[in-house]
Amino acid sequence: MPLPLIRHVRAFVVRGGGADYHDQGEGHWIDDHIATPMSRYPEYRQSRQSFGINILGTLVVEIEAADGTIGFAVTTGGEPACFIVEKHLARFLEGRDPADYEKIWDQMYFSTQYYGRKGLVINAISGVDLALWDLLGKLRQEPVYKLLGGNVREELQFYATGARPDLAKEMGFIGGKLPLHHGPAEGLEGLHKNIAALTEMRSRVGDDFWLMLDCWMSLDLDYATRLAHRAWEEAGLKWIEEALSPDDYWGYAALKKNVPRGLLVTTGEHEATRWGFRMLMDMECCDIIQPDVGWCGGVTELIKIANYADSKGVMMVPHGSSVYSYHFVITRHNSPFAEFLMMHPGPSEVVPMFAPQLLGEPVPVNGRIRASALDKPGFGVELNPDIPLHRPYTH
Ligand SMILES: C[C@H](O)[C@H](O)CC(=O)C(=O)O
Ligand SMILES: [Mg+2]
Numbered sequence: 346m347p348l349p350l351i352r353h354v355r356a357f358v359v360r361g362g363g364a365d366y367h368d369q370g371e372g373h374w375i376d377d378h379i380a381t382p383m384s385r386y387p388e389y390r391q392s393r394q395s396f397g398i399n400i401l402g403t404l405v406v407e408i409e410a411a412d413g414t415i416g417f418a419v420t421t422g423g424e425p426a427c428f429i430v431e432k433h434l435a436r437f438l439e440g441r442d443p444a445d446y447e448k449i450w451d452q453m454y455f456s457t458q459y460y461g462r463k464g465l466v467i468n469a470i471s472g473v474d475l476a477l478w479d480l481l482g483k484l485r486q487e488p489v490y491k492l493l494g495g496n497v498r499e500e501l502q503f504y505a506t507g508a509r510p511d512l513a514k515e516m517g518f519i520g521g522k523l524p525l526h527h528g529p530a531e532g533l534e535g536l537h538k539n540i541a542a543l544t545e546m547r548s549r550v551g552d553d554f555w556l557m558l559d560c561w562m563s564l565d566l567d568y569a570t571r572l573a574h575r576a577w578e579e580a581g582l583k584w585i586e587e588a589l590s591p592d593d594y595w596g597y598a599a600l601k602k603n604v605p606r607g608l609l610v611t612t613g614e615h616e617a618t619r620w621g622f623r624m625l626m627d628m629e630c631c632d633i634i635q636p637d638v639g640w641c642g643g644v645t646e647l648i649k650i651a652n653y654a655d656s657k658g659v660m661m662v663p664h665g666s667s668v669y670s671y672h673f674v675i676t677r678h679n680s681p682f683a684e685f686l687m688m689h690p691g692p693s694e695v696v697p698m699f700a701p702q703l704l705g706e707p708v709p710v711n712g713r714i715r716a717s718a719l720d721k722p723g724f725g726v727e728l729n730p731d732i733p734l735h736r737p738y739t740h
Contacts, residue, residue, distance in 0.1 A: 354409075357427065358734075359702060363701065364403040379526060387530075401422055401425065414484055420639030443477060449474075479724050502683070506559065513712075526542065529563075536575075558584075584609035584610065601631060621641075633662050636661065638673060659679070688700060706726050
């Protein structure tokens with residue numbers, strides 16, 4: 346049976362957490378002296394909000410079909426992404442069949458290529474693509490993971506990202522990823538502090554629990570190499586994540602050769618599209634790629650990235666991305682576990698990753714989510730009606 350055509354596309358900005366998960370109040374672990382590329386400037390070292398990490402806010406995209414069914418998605422990109430969606434991308438959807446996601450993606454990407462390719466434009470394209478998959482699922486009355494081929498296992502298992510892997514262990518997660526606090530500009534003293542924090546956490550969690558370090562693009566090759574060796578020897582680090590600038594493919598390839606055998610190099614949350622990930626994989630930059638489903642091009646592009654990774658024997662464990670990741674990871678053998686970002690300020694409790702924007706967002710119980718928890722049409726979530734939506738542009 347033909348699907349109702351797309352009638353209208355709308356884009357909104359929302360403030361306060363959710364998909365823009367760095368947009369948190371004071372005292373949150375996610376803004377507590379975390380090493381960044383801006384840490385070389387002392388005035389921007391203590392808080393990522395000080396240099397504008399949360400300046401954009403969440404982008405909400407709604408796609409309405411002729412029968413009134415609405416698909417929606419959230420990602421980052423805020424007001425500038427609203428402009429791109431309303432003024433540029435909407436034309437490639439309105440009047441079209443929602444099942445034509447390949448052609449729609451292709452037209453969104455190539456029509457913006459002269460000012461796009463990565464970053465904000467791909468966030469906007471990802472938001473539209475995810476809203477389209479949500480709409481398709483709602484129209485077909487199937488969860489997205491069924492549209493993607495169905496689950497290859499009965500449950501998702503998670504590691505937790507946050508300041509308290511010891512608490513994450515008690516909550517049933519399989520590992521904990523800590524943010525790195527001190528970058529190269531804080532010298533040897535900072536390096537010692539980084540190692541001390543890691544070894545202290547290792548003493549709390551015991552030998553068998555995975556511990557990882559998220560370096561958020563803050564290091565240079567020499568520092569990353571030294572950190573990797575010490576963290577491996579002194580604290581049994583499992584992986585070193587996003588150590589270098591996402592543009593430094595050559596640095597990642599060298600880092601992968603430099604680290605101790607057994608320590609994994611991971612990256613990719615700020616990479617985009619099949620072409621960016623092909624660079625990472627062809628240049629043997631890492632052991633695990635970590636696309637963010639809301640930033641890499643959406644589900645339509647992730648299928649291509651994941652298939653290439655599968656053919657190369659590379660593991661793919663998406664960054665954050667909440668339900669958009671859960672519906673994908675459960676369909677893939679080369680994604681054996683998933684990330685859960687601990688958005689509780691402590692973080693001493695499991696709270697939904699994109700709270701308060703989504704309703705019905707599943708959370709890990711004992712570090713796991715059953716496939717059956719995803720059994721609702723589309724991505725299985727609703728937009729919280731109590732959140733004020735601002736629509737800065739129309740078309
Ligand atoms: C904790 C990291 O600095 C960042 O905020 C999140 C991230 O990179 C990840 O979850 O991975
Ligand atoms: Mg990361």
